[in-house]
Amino acid sequence: MTRYQVVRRLTRAAAHSDAQLIAEAAALAEGWAVLVDLTGGVVCSTPHTAGPQGVRAAAHPQLHPRLTIRKMAGAVLVVGPGAVSPASRGDLVARTAVDLLRMRARVRRAEETHHAEQRLHTAVLRLLLSGQPHLATDVLGGAAVTHATVFRLVGQSVHTAYQAHWRAARPSVSLSDPRLLVCVEGNELVVVALHGMGNDHYSVRPLLTRIAAQHWLAGGFSDPLPLDMVATAWAEAGNARHGASAGFLTSATVLGSRGLLHVIATHRLTSWSAAVLKPLDREQHRTLEAYLRSGSAQAAASVLDVSEGTVRTRLRGIGTVLAAELDNPTVQAQLLLAMRAPAAPPQISSSTRLVPDPPLPTDLLNAEHARRWASALLEPLDQPLRIALRCWLQHRGRTAPAASELSLSRSTLTDWLSKCGRALSLDLSSATVRAELHLAAETIATPGDGPALLPRRGGRTYRGQRPR
Template identity: 60%
Template sequence: RRRPGPPPRAGRPGPPPVPGPRTADPRDLLAVRRLTHAATHSAALLITEAAALADGWAVLVDPVAGPVHSAPPGAGPSGARAAAHPQAHAHLTIHHAAGGTLVLGPGRTTPADRVALIARTAADLLRVRARRADETSRAEQRLHTAVLRLLLAGQHRLAVDVLGGTTATHATVYRLTGHAVPVAHQALWRAARPGVADTRVLVCLEAGELVVLALHDGPAEPAGRHPAHPLVSRVAEQHRLAGSSAAPVPLDLIPAAWAEAGQQPRGPAADRLGSAAGLGAGELLRVIPAERLAAWSAAVLQPLGHDRRRVLECRLRTGSALAAAGALGLSEGTVRSRLRAIEALLVVDLDDATVQARLLLALRAPVSSAPTAPALPGVPSRPPRRPALPTALLSPAEARRWAADVLEPLDARLRIALREWLAHRGRTAPAAAALGVHRSTLTAWLAECGGVLGADLSSATVRTELHLALETAAGPGAAPEALPRRGGRTYG
């Protein structure tokens, strides 16, 4: 048995008293309760509640999408600047949460300890929401991939049913490649938050590519105005992905747009996200009034039903009957047979480059709101052998002005070479023989054309626009014989 120790001497301090439990501030408990209740509804409501409790403003910033939720709405830019340079905004409370950044700007009268509690609680709740979203995102991603494969297989009606009866009728296809595709896929998924309810964008990993389908309610909505476009552009830039986007097409023509967007980018689009949609502000769909273009298109394509128009557009967008057969899920012989029937109905030669350019323009035109297309001066009742642009759409002076604006960056050498190459439907060897230059020389010139025009020459849409511009501006000096030479058999 141990002997008891000596009693404490007088004046010796005893052990410090054990502190009792701290009484929680009822206002803090109320703040936590309000934040938790808001988080069960949405992240946007959580940010709004945090701003109200701090008597200031709050912003959730995504590294790709920028300000995702802000309260009030005008606080978004301030939150983005603070998230990018936190050391320069020491007066703000900044927390990293769920792959993003929570920025809280409190009011002057709010105690610092309460601001810290609000920010910490909101960040923790955002992490919980993100963890719950991760548990369901894999199933949602598999659903997006299944819908994409249905569209590529031509089952667009079934794809719409799987999406829950979306009102979308058209889509823009983006295809991107690079070493960081898996990381970029997750970043874009977090930024876009597509989910499955009221889906407006599909984000998929398919065959090692990052594939995005931006859904539109009609052909009149430009691809660049879709909310997904700036997100895809930023992801491609941040993760150094290369790729291209096709022009908006109906859902039943997704296979054709897939083939168009998957062509190897050239020129300025070789190291970034390029566009296979057209020439930007110089695109004919923007130059010609929509109602006039729709009426002319209805007159030109009047003999064709929906199925034949689909075959024709697929052939013109993919560039060959063989590629169109793969996109349509038909045999090459069947596609060629249907193309011959289309030639007979339209009384045209589909091997003619100018005919191809004008027919693709007619197919891309917006649908007329009138039940029947009104007759226009210069538009015959029966489609001509070469469906020309009538003067009711563009007068000769307007057409020449448009062509001059489009071709302004090109000198005489590049105009002649590009015109001959397009006349040979993009075949380099026969075009080089007609020009009297080597194939490698013509290839270098075409790359130079794409660079100075800022266009992707692998796109069928871009080719048709340039062909129409070159034919409009062609004069006596546009023939191969007028090609400036410096001596020798080739362009020295």
């Protein structure tokens, strides 16, 4: 038998198990083989009766010159060649078997590390979803991450895609890049990109887009949100996933090329955003974003783990620092746009005061371009729907006060808003979508777009007639 044939047979046996490798080594040596651990116990033996002899040889190799004995980390391999087997065959078998055993041990350690990392990723994700970002960052080793972007994908090949993504991205919760959490939750592939205030998640999206296409998964992803708002990002990504087609990723905003982040030149948006937010410290920034994203001081208090009174006190201070009316829905929409802008260079020296008129500051778009953008975005809506949507957005997405001002029943207004969402192909539950729609509605509003001038159609649609 040639050297190549010996190595080939041992390699094939090693692909199955240590026991099969030892059995093949004994067969090739035409004798016996025993794998002994450092405590003197038999790991595997062929034949079983050779075990005691292998243990004695491993303990006192100098007393057994005819045997081939090879040490490795944590174990000893003993090969007893047959009476007619050449000594060189036993030496080749032992050396090759030890190399293969070492390789199998490395693979096992890598798999154990892999499974431990996977369990750690799942644990960190659940800490974030349960509103415990401080514990999560402790597990991350104090990594300098402040925001997260959540991706959720579903399909028949979730587990295959999971392994493919793990191999391609080599995610880690350590301080190295990229900082990703990759988990399978139920029937979903979940990827959480951890990053700073900038939009570092963009480096993750191309890989996930390819994986979604290759494995025919439907996925959605959220806006970048602070770590203490991962539950909101989770819901955003889930809403986007529901509207996604197989093989594609869909943004939570679903605005795509219609969104202001694509319409406004990046350098203009980043400079304006930095100037607007420059007066805020980190705590004020977090408080304001939680308030704008969640929609109320009460919800923001839950996110920030403080009292509602504390949130309101902080908001009053923020309004003073920004010299802005935080109760004004247009100012709120402008601030949320500033929060979403990519990080700007730190050289911004001046600050900018927000005013509700014009809705889109001229630092971002001139009046003509702003009007063109807003008209194209709201073009699918007729006048009654546009008036109803504008009123609802002025009330920050609260149906009851908007229905009262419009003299509509709440069920009717809810039905109209559903029609708006379908006509625009947008998810109106998203704070980002509502902010951009508000800016668009205010940009093209005319004196005839007020609730008092809502066209009346008669019947039971309206609760009462307003004087015309």
